[in-house]
Amino acid sequence: MSAEVETGTIWGVGLGPGDPDLMTVRGDRLLRGARHVAFFRKAGRPGQARRIAQGLIPEGAQEHAMEYPVTTEIPVSDPEYNRLLAAFYEACTTRLTALAQAGEDVVVLCEGDPFFYGSFMHLYMRLVDQVPVQVVPAITGMSAAWTATGAPITWGDDVLTVLMGTLPEEMLAQRMADSDALVVMKIGRNIDKVCRALQSAGRYDAAWLIEFASMPGQTVQRLAEAERRVTPYFSIIVVHGQGRRP
The missing domain is CATH 3.30.950.10 (Tetrapyrrole methylase, C-terminal domain)
Incomplete structure (x- = not known):
């Protein structure tokens, strides 16, 4: 009989304002030991969070780019903006939940502080009742x-x-x-x-x-x-x- 798989943790790691030297010790440690690293980016761009983490992600770690369906193409007041982003966050939540339920920890890179106007907040509210989620605060921009x-x-x-x-x-x-x-x-x-x-x-x-x-x-x-x-x-x-x- 196979042992039950322990659920992994989703880590929302604040990267700080942009200089990697301004990351917290905990954030640096988690990132350097990560097996799965997820980050937001605009389609066709490397992503600012990924740029900050360059050189810190371990060789062999699996990267998961989460590409926004829309950024500034339509106004935030347009109902379509919220509809597209809600569907996007739901899809990201499903993806991360599957990894955690398979026993994998995932480090989600967050520019600035995860709980200060960051995209990770929208994932956190969807994930928190499904799988273990931890947040590592950081210096704000x-x-x-x-x-x-x-x-x-x-x-x-x-x-x-x-x-x-x-x-x-x-x-x-x-x-x-x-x-x-x-x-x-x-x-x-x-x-x-x-x-x-x-x-x-x-x-x-x-x-x-x-x-x-x-x-x-x-x-x-x-x-x-x-x-x-x-x-x-x-x-x-x-x-x-x-x-x-x-």
């Missing part, structure tokens, strides 16, 4: 961005607000005006709207643009000096708080 400016993002009682550039302009401006320190993500094609909102809130001149934080090609400059030329994906805007200090 915004942490690398404000560190690159050489100034603290918050002081004393400063309130930090993280905003998505996809939000309506009026909401962006209101949130920007109400907070002490700001991080604005998902800028890309929303740059004009974000700039207008910052101007309406009186925060434009204090804003910094960081592109490719902690990665090759990192740039740090005042947003006003960038002339709205912004890298579509790896760009973050920060406004530092100026609160209480000794």
Whole structure:
């Protein structure tokens, strides 16, 4: 009689902001010992997570690319966007569950922190009641961005607000005006709207643009000096708080 196979674990491993040296010790250890490595990518691209992990994946490990059916081709407000992505996440869940039920551990590479606006969250919520799932937290991209400016993002009682550039302009401006320190993500094609909102809130001149934080090609400059030329994906805007200090 054959022994029952012990279910494997799905590991959502945060890779940090982009520099492999900024990974956690646990993340590095799990990746170097992995037999199965899964990662998200756009069709036809190697994928940023896979690029960060280059040289860390053991020889002989089986790689599982999970290719998005859509990224920016249609607006997120289109019902078809959610339908396509939901079906994609369900298919990925089925694939990973099969590996875990066969007794295999799988390391899923996650840019930044897995629970901070990452794709892995959508897998986690589908997997957590089916197979063992563990999450390894990591440094976020915004942490690398404000560190690159050489100034603290918050002081004393400063309130930090993280905003998505996809939000309506009026909401962006209101949130920007109400907070002490700001991080604005998902800028890309929303740059004009974000700039207008910052101007309406009186925060434009204090804003910094960081592109490719902690990665090759990192740039740090005042947003006003960038002339709205912004890298579509790896760009973050920060406004530092100026609160209480000794």
